[in-house]
Amino acid sequence: xxxxxxxxxxGCNPRNYGTYLTCTARYRGGDDPGSVGIYLQNNIVKxxxxxxxxxxxxxxxxxxxxxxxxxxxxxLEDKAKYITGFNYVIDYPFI
Numbered sequence: 001x002x003x004x005x006x007x008x009x010x011g012c013n014p015r016n017y018g019t020y021l022t023c024t025a026r027y028r029g030g031d032d033p034g035s036v037g038i039y040l041q042n043n044i045v046k047x048x049x050x051x052x053x054x055x056x057x058x059x060x061x062x063x064x065x066x067x068x069x070x071x072x073x074x075x076l077e078d079k080a081k082y083i084t085g086f087n088y089v090i091d092y093p094f095i
Contacts, residue, residue, distance in 0.1 A: 003038075006075070010063050012036075025049065027062035 004021065007014040012023035013033040021038040024030050025047050036059075037046045043056035054062070057072045066072055 006060070007063075012063065014038075027059070027065075 004014050004016060007021070007023050010026060012026050014021050014023040015033055019040055021040070022034045023036050023038065024033050025035050028047075028050070030036075030049065032049075035047060035049050037048060038056065038059070039045070045054045045056055045059040046052070047054075057069055057076070060066075060072045060075070061069055064072070064075075
């Protein structure tokens with residue numbers, strides 16, 4: 001499972017912009033698909049509404065309502081090869 005699919009399954013409405021993703025802040029009940037930026041180069045997540053900055057693992061822990069960061073690491077290790085196998089499906093057409 002790739003990161004985009006993981007976020008879709010979590011109800012985060014992700015959008016792919018090539019080097020970064022945006023999605024909703026489901027961990028705090030948000031519904032704006034542009035409120036969270038996920039920067040794929042350094043695995044940093046920023047909530048633009050609250051100003052909070054998380055590691056990708058911490059963000060997924062909150063979003064998936066997991067108790068331990070090790071659970072997230074296991075998901076990413078087993079299923080979400082989110083950078084090396086990332087498929088760049090962009091939400092806007094190339095001209």
